[in-house]
Amino acid sequence: MLARHVCFAHGAQDVLHDVSASVPQGAVTAVVGPNGAGKSTLVEILAGVREPRSGTVERRGRVALVVQRPSVPDTLPVTVADVVAMGTWPRRRPRAEVRRAVAETVARVGLAGFERRPFAELSGGERQRALLAQGLVQRADVLLLDEPAAGLDAVSRDTTRRLLAEEARRGVAVACVTHDDESLRAADRVIRLDGGRVVG
Numbered sequence: 001m002l003a004r005h006v007c008f009a010h011g012a013q014d015v016l017h018d019v020s021a022s023v024p025q026g027a028v029t030a031v032v033g034p035n036g037a038g039k040s041t042l043v044e045i046l047a048g049v050r051e052p053r054s055g056t057v058e059r060r061g062r063v064a065l066v067v068q069r070p071s072v073p074d075t076l077p078v079t080v081a082d083v084v085a086m087g088t089w090p091r092r093r094p095r096a097e098v099r100r101a102v103a104e105t106v107a108r109v110g111l112a113g114f115e116r117r118p119f120a121e122l123s124g125g126e127r128q129r130a131l132l133a134q135g136l137v138q139r140a141d142v143l144l145l146d147e148p149a150a151g152l153d154a155v156s157r158d159t160t161r162r163l164l165a166e167e168a169r170r171g172v173a174v175a176c177v178t179h180d181d182e183s184l185r186a187a188d189r190v191i192r193l194d195g196g197r198v199v200g
């Protein structure tokens, strides 16, 4: 995946200035920089949920985006298994295969036994892991994540890093916004943003 000369404005103000960056297959790319640097905006543009004001994004294959944990109404009647299964919606698969993939992926993120729990009843870190599972179950060619380790304990952060490395090993182009030094060290490549520009 390749972004070329991307500019993006929230309202009248540009928050990304002439950003060019690549997210190659088979590698984990960390997207780092201070608060407000434009990391989430860049990931949303790479994912195609926002359109650049100018510049281009070249995408190959299917893209999965893992958003930061959303707040959900307590009464929202969806379970962990439902949230993960939503990741299978873009590509129709036989029901038995969906069930198997959901169970496998829930276990990969360490949530085995939580399948029937209402999503709204999970802790913040558990929700984040369910959303990671929703991204992984898609088996997309590009996996984009906005701070997947935010609020996770050390063991879960470690699991998340290992899962992203596994995805990269099977050829996925992984890009991950992070503030965490361990994730930065574990990444194969880095896109460093500051003030909406690529630096360093």
Ligand SMILES: Nc1ncnc2c1ncn2[C@@H]1O[C@H](COP(=O)(O)OP(=O)(O)OP(=O)(O)O)[C@@H](O)[C@H]1O
Pocket (backbone or CB within 6 Å): 010, 011, 015, 033, 034, 035, 036, 037, 038, 039, 040, 041, 042
């Ligand atoms: N919906 C919005 N409307 C107006 N400005 C916005 C909006 N979303 C983000 N911004 C601004 O765009 C800039 C980049 O925000 P972005 O969320 O991409 O930064 P970030 O690097 O992901 O920050 P953080 O580390 O705090 O998550 C910031 O100055 C922010 O205030």
